[in-house]
Amino acid sequence: MPKQSPVPDELDKPFWDACNEERLVVQSCNSCDKLQHPPQPTCNECGSADNLEWRQVSGRGTIYGYAVMYDCPVTELAVDQPFNIAVVQLEEDSGINMLSHLPGTPVDEVPVGANVQVEFEITRATGQKVPEWRVVV
Amino acid sequence: MPTENAPDSMYRDTEGLGIWEHRGKVAAVGIGISPTVRRWDETPETSVGAWTILAIRRAIEDAGISPDQVDGLVLTPETSTGVSWPSDRQIPEDFLKTFKGTDDPLDGIVKLSVDWILKNMPELKNIKFTMNAPICMSNACVVAAQAVGEGLTNTCLVVRGWHNLAGRYYVGQGAASGSTISGPGKWSTMWGTVACYTTAMIFEQHCRKYGKTHDMMAPFVVNEKRNGLLFPEGFWAQFRPENLSVEDYLASRWIAKPANLFDNDLPICISAAFVFTTAERAKDMKQNPVYILNHTRTRPKVRRVVPTLEDWQDGSDSTGRKLYEGAGITARDLSFENMYDGFTLFHVWHLEGLRYAGVQRGEGLDLFQTDISIEGPNPVSPSGGNAGSGRTRFWLHVDSIQQLQGRAGARQISKKAEIGVSGAYMPDMSYSLIWSATPD
Numbered sequence: 001m002p003k004q005s006p007v008p009d010e011l012d013k014p015f016w017d018a019c020n021e022e023r024l025v026v027q028s029c030n031s032c033d034k035l036q037h038p039p040q041p042t043c044n045e046c047g048s049a050d051n052l053e054w055r056q057v058s059g060r061g062t063i064y065g066y067a068v069m070y071d072c073p074v075t076e077l078a079v080d081q082p083f084n085i086a087v088v089q090l091e092e093d094s095g096i097n098m099l100s101h102l103p104g105t106p107v108d109e110v111p112v113g114a115n116v117q118v119e120f121e122i123t124r125a126t127g128q129k130v131p132e133w134r135v136v137v
Numbered sequence: 138m139p140t141e142n143a144p145d146s147m148y149r150d151t152e153g154l155g156i157w158e159h160r161g162k163v164a165a166v167g168i169g170i171s172p173t174v175r176r177w178d179e180t181p182e183t184s185v186g187a188w189t190i191l192a193i194r195r196a197i198e199d200a201g202i203s204p205d206q207v208d209g210l211v212l213t214p215e216t217s218t219g220v221s222w223p224s225d226r227q228i229p230e231d232f233l234k235t236f237k238g239t240d241d242p243l244d245g246i247v248k249l250s251v252d253w254i255l256k257n258m259p260e261l262k263n264i265k266f267t268m269n270a271p272i273c274m275s276n277a278c279v280v281a282a283q284a285v286g287e288g289l290t291n292t293c294l295v296v297r298g299w300h301n302l303a304g305r306y307y308v309g310q311g312a313a314s315g316s317t318i319s320g321p322g323k324w325s326t327m328w329g330t331v332a333c334y335t336t337a338m339i340f341e342q343h344c345r346k347y348g349k350t351h352d353m354m355a356p357f358v359v360n361e362k363r364n365g366l367l368f369p370e371g372f373w374a375q376f377r378p379e380n381l382s383v384e385d386y387l388a389s390r391w392i393a394k395p396a397n398l399f400d401n402d403l404p405i406c407i408s409a410a411f412v413f414t415t416a417e418r419a420k421d422m423k424q425n426p427v428y429i430l431n432h433t434r435t436r437p438k439v440r441r442v443v444p445t446l447e448d449w450q451d452g453s454d455s456t457g458r459k460l461y462e463g464a465g466i467t468a469r470d471l472s473f474e475n476m477y478d479g480f481t482l483f484h485v486w487h488l489e490g491l492r493y494a495g496v497q498r499g500e501g502l503d504l505f506q507t508d509i510s511i512e513g514p515n516p517v518s519p520s521g522g523n524a525g526s527g528r529t530r531f532w533l534h535v536d537s538i539q540q541l542q543g544r545a546g547a548r549q550i551s552k553k554a555e556i557g558v559s560g561a562y563m564p565d566m567s568y569s570l571i572w573s574a575t576p577d
Contacts, residue, residue: 003327004317004326004327005317005318007318007323009319012323036440038323038440038442040440064342064445065338065339065341067334067341067396068391068394069329069334070390070394071390071392071393073313073326074326075313075315076316083329085329085330085393087442087443087445095439097443097445099324099325099328099330099442099443100328108394112345125316130327
């Protein structure tokens with residue numbers, strides 16, 4: 001599905017740069033050994049800013065849940081309604097989640113609990129790649 | 138000088154704090170509500186500023202006091218959750234001529250400040266305490282209760298206004314409109330999430346886990362509409378007094394399945410104000426005092442792209458435990474509950490967190506299949522909430538105060554109203570209060 005192109009900022013640029021290299025990274029705190037996403041200036045757990053680094057993760061996860069979008073506010077996506085928006089939990093830490101349209105999965109036939117694998121999709125406006133997730137058959 | 142947001146020290150947001158030190162010593166007395174319409178017609182007299190002035194004057198009159206006896210003002214400065222003023226649009230000349238402005242030309246139109254209110258209400262000449270309580274009137278009620286308890290103000294206004302401009306909320310606007318996206322929307326809006334998406338996703342997870350269905354929401358939403366039509370100040374009662382049937386609800390279109398049109402509330406223009414004061418001072422006022430036994434704030438512990446069912450259950454459970462602990466009561470002491478409903482699906486977790494009528498996790502939808510009417514043994518949301526009267530986030534508090542004053546009119550619950558609870562807004566991010574007809 002055509003998506004808006006995310007515009008990286010100073011904080012999240014490493015995440016989007018990694019996407020362009022088809023790698024999935026999330027922030028990790030060296031002090032308390034916690035992952036966090038979306039990116040934050042400080043660790044949600046210990047408040048440290050100095051101990052945050054980017055850690056590459058496997059790109060594997062599971063589907064936590066979903067809803068089917070029928071009245072989407074985003075102009076670029078409205079033509080594709082209805083469509084799935086699923087919540088994917090990372091294999092490394094189920095507390096970290098990301099959204100997905102689940103390409104290849106029929107609308108409202110989302111296999112909750114199924115394994116998924118990340119892939120990277122090029123967005124139209126700038127060519128920035130974004131993480132998408134596909135059910136592992 | 139800009140009014141400051143309430144500091145963390147004014148909130149009770151952890152467990153183990155014991156009984157609230159000002160339990161029963163703060164009371165709500167006066168209520169003022171403005172007229173309502175669906176959208177602003179751009180005349181000065183129907184602006185959010187004008188209607189807030191009107192609501193404040195009505196609240197003062199309702200309490201039976203004079204404006205110069207008011208010495209505090211707690212305001213929720215936001216006046217919408219959606220449509221704002223387009224940057225290329227002229228501000229109506231009539232508005233500028235009618236009111237005294239502040240540094241922000243949109244003050245009184247799409248936002249409110251304490252400064253704007255005081256400039257345009259010269260009769261409030263003894264205000265010594267002011268504070269902002271963002272997002273929700275529930276926050277303003279909590280802050281005002283604490284401020285009166287601490288003696289920062291003796292007689293305090295609690296104020297919230299709402300504007301609603303032409304156009305659809307969010308749709309094709311702001312972050313949703315362009316071919317690129319910046320800011321926090323990169324993690325959510327970019328995927329096409331509508332406001333009720335997270336709620337729908339979590340509700341789907343809830344139904345999956347506990348073997349429930351979306352159809353089980355129907356009795357609750359029908360009850361909300363029925364109670365709302367008994368609220369004379371409400372939008373639906375005044376402009377579209379039509380009952381909702383179970384069939385209407387089930388046939389409604391999806392917004393984000395499993396959340397349909399009737400699970401979403403209707404934005405309107407309206408303002409409300411309350412008068413809070415000390416229990417001692419309240420004895421001399423015109424209306425029966427409604428005593429505040431406790432207040433609490435709950436905030437999400439974990440920051441994710443989207444919260445989970447477990448996050449929301451933990452949050453609402455914490456709210457329930459904190460409320461009862463500080464008030465020195467149990468769930469069995471509640472005569473009614475008026476927790477938030479905009480989105481209607483929120484109500485399931487709010488009820489479960491309170492253990493209202495004995496419901497445990499996963500049983501909220503079952504309660505909706507019993508008698509939850511105002512005539513029944515377990516009145517659920519007698520206010521009708523946002524679903525019953527339009528988006529305000531304050532019907533719940535208005536009704537709680539009126540129920541305990543015995544002046545809820547056609548909405549008055551059949552059982553004796555002794556203690557009630559109201560709070561908003563998200564299950565894991567809320568401000569709530571326990572109200573009582575007596576101080577002890």
